[in-house]
Amino acid sequence: MRIHSSSTIRPHRTVTTLAALLTGALALSACSSSDNKSGKDTTDSGTPASTPTSSTVSLPKLNGTTLEIAAVWTGQEQANFKQVLAEFEKRTGAKVTFVPAQDPIINFLGSKIAGGQPPDVAMLPQPGAIKQAVRQKWAKPLGPEALAELQKNYSQGWQDIGKVDGKQYGVYYKAANKSLIWYNAKVFENAGAKEPKTWKDLLTSAQAVYDSGVTPFSVPGADGWPLTDWFENVYLSQAGPEKYDQLTQHKIKWTDPSVRQALETLAQIWGKKDYLAGGQSGALQTEFPASVTQTFTGGDQPKAAMVYEGDFVQVNIGETKAKVGTDAKVFPFPAVGANAPVVSGGDAAVILKDSKAAQALVTFLASPDAATIQAKLGGYLSPNKSVPISAYPNEVQQKIAKALIASGDDFRFDMSDQAPQAFGGTPGKGEWKDLQDFLRNPSDVAGTQAKLERDAAAAYGSGS
Structure with missing residues (x-):
């Protein structure tokens, strides 16, 4: 289940380039003056998100057609x-139902298909x-209209990550800077x-926060995936991109x-009970x-001062009274x-389900029209290079989006997302469970490595 696209193997220089772009971008976070802090479906002007002023994609009439789209x-x-789906309905006459899926979605889909x-x-x-969906013969390749829209609007790297055996199956509608x-x-x-x-600076800042009477970190240990991102x-950063790629493909154990070193580094935070909101047991x-919300509620006495995760955190910040760029930086x-x-x-x-309507929906999702609608609502980042940067509702988001597009093909995709589902994407199993166990007992580095290797070997060996 490993993805073998050219986008996953990059020299160290390219990673540094994007990091530099983001550093400059995020330095401007305090300048943000408009964000979706209410959590309501509004643009930066406070009005409901509107359709792009002009349609860039041609869609068929699908009156009377019904569709389902599943996501977690x-x-x-x-x-x-x-x-976004409402706009597709308006343009085509189709009726689209959103189907809430359980995680891992591949298991959910398996039961639906069965x-x-x-x-x-x-x-x-x-x-x-x-x-896995391709191997199970569930997934259908993109048709010519969807493929043309994808090729027009996406860098080669984002196209490649959606390919299997050289054929295009996926359109990356949403991206994340994690x-x-x-x-x-x-x-x-x-x-x-x-x-x-630097990491040393982070520990220094954490100690200063702790000394002021606030717990430094909020860690969502009940969900395994944020732990894999940590x-x-x-x-x-520590082992370098070449090792990262090798571990991603299980070419090293x-x-x-290098894994021991990374776990020992994580333990400098995870191993300090007083540094975690609720300690290890509370984090779990x-x-x-x-x-996220416990970091930005309670004024200057929240349950924690910092929370690690991607740009999508803004959606959750929007559920509090905190303002991105002022209260939340x-x-x-x-x-x-x-x-x-x-x-x-x-x-x-x-x-x-290969049909005219399904192909049309994915064609729409590959267009800047669809992504622009959701970009205006905040808490969303698109790899679609044709989405205007001005569509993002605050300066923080605009700078993150600009850096993503400027990076072109030069990025590293989430390691656990490239792993077999049984190892990198299943609650209570594999890497998710092993890192939860490590959060519970950060002193057991060798035991954690042994469990990670055992579970990785089983998953990569079976391809599941």
């Missing part, structure tokens, strides 16, 4: 995406899941803490000394949305080694 998205993210009721389209968050740490600005100000550039950022009961994940890491992720639209 919930809350505001789901509500925003439904506005029951003879697959959705027409599914949003798959892992390249490994796309490959190398960001968000912080409560008032807490940092009260503590005299600085935005860190590891990937540390590992990419998880018992490698904290789900991702709560990890952000810095790039600090450099652990010579260079700061930049890890990307995303969700791809994949056709499961």
